[in-house]
Amino acid sequence: MNEPASASPALSTSSATSSNRMLLDWSKELQALAQTGLMYSQNPFDRERYERIRAIAVDMLAMQTDMPVEHIRGLINAGYPTPKLDTRAAIFDADGRILLTHENSGEWSLPGGWVDENQSVRSNTIKEVKEEAGLDVTADRLIAVQDCANHNGLSFPYGVIKFFVLCTRIDGQFEPNIETTEIRYFDEDQLPRLSTTRNTAEQIAMCFAAHRDPDWTTLFE
Numbered sequence: 001m002n003e004p005a006s007a008s009p010a011l012s013t014s015s016a017t018s019s020n021r022m023l024l025d026w027s028k029e030l031q032a033l034a035q036t037g038l039m040y041s042q043n044p045f046d047r048e049r050y051e052r053i054r055a056i057a058v059d060m061l062a063m064q065t066d067m068p069v070e071h072i073r074g075l076i077n078a079g080y081p082t083p084k085l086d087t088r089a090a091i092f093d094a095d096g097r098i099l100l101t102h103e104n105s106g107e108w109s110l111p112g113g114w115v116d117e118n119q120s121v122r123s124n125t126i127k128e129v130k131e132e133a134g135l136d137v138t139a140d141r142l143i144a145v146q147d148c149a150n151h152n153g154l155s156f157p158y159g160v161i162k163f164f165v166l167c168t169r170i171d172g173q174f175e176p177n178i179e180t181t182e183i184r185y186f187d188e189d190q191l192p193r194l195s196t197t198r199n200t201a202e203q204i205a206m207c208f209a210a211h212r213d214p215d216w217t218t219l220f221e
Contacts, residue, residue, distance in 0.1 A: 024064040025118050031057035032117035083159030086148070087125040088112035088199055089167045090207035091137060097185035098207060099169075100192065101132050104181065107195035110164075110207070111180075125165045132180045135172035139165045143210040144203075144219040152197050164203065166210055 034054035041047050062069045088110040091099040100108040111132040115124045122139045129137050143164040152162070174183045186192065188208045191201060210216040 020064055023060065027057050027060035027064060029117040030054075031061065083161045085115035085121070085124075086112060086160055086162045086198075087115060087121055087128060088162060088164050088203075089125050089129045089137065089139070090143060090164060090211065091129070091133075091135070091167045091169055092211050093169075093185045095185070096208075096211070097187050098204065098211075099133065099135075099183060099185050100194075101180045102182035102184070102192075103179065103195060105195065106193070108184075108186075108192045109195040109198040110204070111183075112198070121163050121165070125163070125167065129167065130172065132177070133172075133183045134174040134177075136170050137167040137172075138170060139167050141166040141210070141216065142218045143207055143216065145221070146203070146219075147221055148197075150221065151200060151203065164207060164210075166207070166216075 030053055034050045034057060037050035038047060038054070041050065058069055058072050061067075061072050065072070089099075089112055090110060093099070099111070101111050102108055111129045112125065113128045113132075115121065116127075119127065121142075125139045126137055129135050143166050144162075146162045146164070148160040148162050152160075174180075176182070188205065191204060194201060194204070206219070
């Protein structure tokens with residue numbers, strides 16, 4: 001697809017070496033954390049701190065790339081809108097039941113969440129399971145890639161793409177945390193009240209189908 005002539009270039013790392021790649025990754029992560037804080041925080045003092053963190057991250061990015069501070073700031077403040085990514089892990093026990101996490105809202109969902117800066121779909125899936133369910137897993141197969149607007153009724157000011165990943169539990173033990181009060185395995189015909197913005201009954205059924213089919217082909221749209 002041809003891009004418009006005025007399209008802004010991505011951050012150039014042509015001058016970056018292996019020795020400063022870690023600093024570049026940290027700079028990007030700081031910027032992402034500051035941007036998230038500015039989106040959700042209403043406290044003026046916190047917002048001032050997040051603005052300062054973002055400014056520091058911009059300066060760090062400028063030092064690690066070939067781009068001036070003003071241009072990087074412009075890309076961050078008015079960048080081309082792209083979808084957020086969300087991962088959901090489908091974990092089954094020996095009896096073929098699926099693992100769900102119980103949230104503070106009283107609803108249940110597959111363990112998962114936003115893909116963080118410097119995380120891949122696979123690594124983020126594994127990380128979220130550990131954080132929410134306390135379990136160590138392997139991420140084995142991609143079940144589906146779905147646009148949440150077509151399935152979950154989300155109304156974010158940006159698109160959300162959801163990745164469902166079939167996982168295998170290898171170790172770990174659950175402990176209550178700030179996100180999850182309980183984990184439990186469920187049969188397909190005995191599902192609890194679901195957090196449908198995270199996963200619908202149809203999406204859970206899709207995960208069961210993928211688990212039963214060793215030749216499952218990834219669904220995507």
